[in-house]
Amino acid sequence: MIKKVLIIIISILIFPSTLMADYPNTSIGVIDLNKILSDADAAINAAEQIEEIAKEIENEIKLSDEEIIKEQNLLIESQSIMAPEAFESKRNAYESKVQKYNNERQSKLVKIDELITLSRNEILSAIKPILEDVSNEKGITIILEKTSVMLNAEKMDITNEVLKKLNKSLPTLKVSRD
DSSP, rough: OHHHHHHHHHHHHHOOHHHHSSSSOOEEEEEOHHHHHSSHHHHHHHHHHHHHHHHHHHHHHHHHHHHHHHHHHHHHHHHTTTHHHHHHHHHHHHHHHHHHHHHHHHHHHHHHHHHHHHHHHHHHHHHHHHHHHHHHTTTTTTEEGGGOSSSGGGGGHHHHHHHHHHHHOSSSOOOOOO
């Protein structure tokens, strides 16, 4: 058993190039996507636009809430003076309207999340060719996301370089509610 291990060790030391001939020299780069998605000019610009859209949606919801409450109060007041069949009909119409309102309200709130996802994906798409350029310039064969790396040398971090290039190629991002 010891002879086999010794033979393997000697063959690795004598013929290392034959064992590694199929693998290129590996150089690793590290990128902090969270930093890019928060500090990039386009990300900041998109966040400002999304915040404005969110305020508009919030105001629309507030006005609709007030209308629904007014209608509910009118329905309650009219209960004592209406015939039971007429009140039941009005109550059913009101409940249908509330159900429709709740669905619209939920879709408006989901729209905000969709805008965030779309802007994030657009930034990530813009990063891909930049990463290819930087990796070719520096001879990097593997790029890892910083959250999956426990420790790295500062020279391996390409985040700031990618961020500068991204800010030049994508300074703003158009976010639309439609």
